[in-house]
Amino acid sequence: MRLIPQLDDMVAYEPGQPLELVMRRFGLSEVVKLASNEFPVPPFDEVRAAIVAAIEDLNRYPDGHCTDLRAALAAHYGRVGEEIAVGNGSCELLMLIGDALLEPGDECVFADPSFVVYEDLCRRHGAKAVKVPTLQFAHDLEAMARAVTPRTKLVVVCNPNNPTGTYVPVAAVAELAQRVPDDVLVIVDEAYNEFVSAPDAQDALALQAAHSNVVVLRTFSKIYGLCGLRVGYGLCAPELKLAIDKLRQPFNVNRLAQAAAIEALKHQDQVKARARENAALRAYMVERLADRCRATVPSEANFMLVDVRGLRVPPEGAFEALLRQGAIVRDGHSLGCPGWARVSVGTRPEIDFFLERLALLEPGSTEAPERRTS
């Protein structure tokens, strides 16, 4: 086998630990997963019904062009179908955009820390990841604009940013887009856009409509609670959509995913209710942690960074100590945020479970950190 040399610099994506595995490994009867920025409750009832109905036709390949879903998205956003690309999750679209643009030696500018997949894009193609440090956990868009060189093909703005949860105003993203040359593609990754509750909440859709070198990526994985089906989409210039069509596999979005996404889109009232609920629970989590003098990074998403310094275990051990007690969070070290854990906003009982488990690790607690097993 003569594997491509780029593989030497790549590592397989490491997802949050599955619930069942953690239960088995530590003999726990109660485990809460707040590690993957998932939505904590199942899809809307109407979506579940649409999925069940679509099972009937699973002996047939899905629509390879996602015609109805693209039409529904086009109507929703006031666009035409040629401006909408659909992928097996927005991750697939990120990969395909990389395939369409990057060659060895090209450069891709993004924040550090940001979504780990951006670095993978570069590695796959022997491109250089130009990582621009965040300022107080938020994108330094000015420094990102300065980092653009004649070799730059891609600039990625993750808004809100994963893993920090921070949000930059769209006017600042627009300024960046205006400063980069027209042949540089700006990806605005809005996987968490629906969760933004800031009074100045905006999105990059108008910016995208005005600039053919901007693509906005969205997903049904987060607020719609459909990450198990894998469906994401991008609003982009028809030229980019065509390039993606040439590179993707023939039936990249499965039948159940298409049916679910079409139905989900019809229920924007429920999306808004979920966003309000998330904002309230996010505030609750911040307040309870502040009561214990535990800092968090202000987040506009469905997750946040929680300070895990000053516990009875070293910050590098906090993730494992919480895991042993059934609270699965994401180790900040591995995400470029040493001293912090990334914790998703769960249901109220899930949040309370996490807070209780974290309390066991606080200096005042007398319980052995690894004791609790239920």
Ligand SMILES: Cc1ncc(COP(=O)(O)O)c(C=O)c1O
């Ligand atoms: C910033 C960001 N973009 C994209 C994705 C990918 O989402 P999906 O492939 O499930 O649509 C994620 C998933 O966690 C994410 O955090």
